Amino acid sequence: xxxxxxxxxxxxxxxxxxxxxxxxxxxxxxxxxxxxxxxxxxxxxxxxxxxxxxxxxxxxxxxxxxxxxxxxxxxxxxxxxxxxxxxxxxxxxxxxxxxxxxxxxxxxxx
Amino acid sequence: xxxxxxxxxxxxxxxxxxxxxxxxxxxxxxxxxxxxxxxxxxxxxxxxxxxxxxxxxxxxxxxxxxxxxxxxxxxxxxxxxxxxxxxxxxxxxxxxxxxxxxxxxxxxxxxxx
Numbered sequence: 001x002x003x004x005x006x007x008x009x010x011x012x013x014x015x016x017x018x019x020x021x022x023x024x025x026x027x028x029x030x031x032x033x034x035x036x037x038x039x040x041x042x043x044x045x046x047x048x049x050x051x052x053x054x055x056x057x058x059x060x061x062x063x064x065x066x067x068x069x070x071x072x073x074x075x076x077x078x079x080x081x082x083x084x085x086x087x088x089x090x091x092x093x094x095x096x097x098x099x100x101x102x103x104x105x106x107x108x109x110x
Numbered sequence: 111x112x113x114x115x116x117x118x119x120x121x122x123x124x125x126x127x128x129x130x131x132x133x134x135x136x137x138x139x140x141x142x143x144x145x146x147x148x149x150x151x152x153x154x155x156x157x158x159x160x161x162x163x164x165x166x167x168x169x170x171x172x173x174x175x176x177x178x179x180x181x182x183x184x185x186x187x188x189x190x191x192x193x194x195x196x197x198x199x200x201x202x203x204x205x206x207x208x209x210x211x212x213x214x215x216x217x218x219x220x221x222x223x
Contacts, residue, residue, distance in 0.1 A: 001122055006152075032210045043114070043214030044153070045198055089152060093210050096160055097168070102152035 001087070002013040003027040004092050006101035014109055021104050023090035027069065030092035030099075035075045036059060038087045038103070047088075080108045113137070114215035116201050122221045129188040131218050133201030139213075140206040142184035144168075145174065146197040147217070153200065159184055160206070196200045 005024045013019045025033075032051050036044035050057040050064045050073070057064050063076045077084055086109050091098040117132035133142065143158040145168075155168030157176040165176050173195060179184040188195055198219050202212040209220075 034210060036214075041216070043202075043216050045214070046211050049210055096166075096204075096209050097155060098157060098210075098212060099155075099169075100145075100153040102150060104219075 001030055003099045004090060004101040005025070006088075006090060006104050008104050009102070010105040010107070012107045012109060013080050015082055016079045019075075019080045019084065019106055019108065021077075021088050021106065022089070023073045023075075024071055025092050027092055027099070028071070029094055032092075033064070033066060033073050033095040034091045034093065034098065035062075036043045036089045036091065036100075037084075038089065044089060077106075080106075082108045082110050084108050112215050114201055114203055116199075116215040116218050118218050119216065120221075122223065123188075123191050124127075124223050125192060127188075127191050127222075129191050129220065129222075131186040131188075131199055131220070133184045133186070133215055134182055135195075135201075135203040135213070136182065136185075137203060137205070137213065138181065139159070139203035141204045141209055141212075142178065143202040143204075143212060144174075144184065144186045145200045145202065146170070147200055148197050156186065165177075181193050193222050196220060196222045 034049040035047040038044040087103045091100045114135045144156045145153045159178040175187045201215040204212045
């Protein structure tokens with residue numbers, strides 16, 4: 001049973017445009033959600049998080065939106081930069097544990 | 111600066127061998143985790159620990175055990191390695207009061223022949 005789903009394995013955007021990465025979840029007990037970024041041969045790095053009681057959190061070029069009724073969250077990157085090219089994982093968390101999606105490979109073309 | 115280190119970046123072992131993967135964090139974090147990452151499957155939690163000598167099973171604990179004798183060190187043990195345990199293994203840690211943010215090590219790519 002996949003509790004966190006990232007249905008797009010890959011996404012390609014032009015530099016300067018908006019990147020929108022999507023994530024759906026089935027577990028209503030998650031207390032918070034996070035996005036992690038992963039470059040090849042490195043461990044994932046924390047990007048941004050949102051509490052389950054919020055619907056938006058913004059940090060510089062990164063904004064996460066949470067729609068609890070739809071059990072959907074999204075990460076917006078504006079403007080996208082070539083250095084943003086990486087695999088992005090969304091995760092839901094509660095009681096110490098994180099449950100990750102399978103990841104979306106974002107490629108930002110110069 | 112937060113740092114999680116893993117003892118090896120690459121490891122090649124034979125089927126049936128006992129394998130130890132070591133993880134050390136220098137942030138005085140209470141919680142530590144072991145994941146494996148496989149293509150198309152994302153990160154899956156194997157075991158975690160929220161205190162010294164404490165351990166909890168994650169989603170895929172079969173074939174693995176762990177040890178946490180000191181706060182800064184969390185070991186993953188493959189008692190008898192099998193080819194289906196060929197994977198990227200990632201260690202992470204987090205603070206008790208900020209447990210939503212986990213810090214990851216660089217990973218160990220294990221090949222079991």
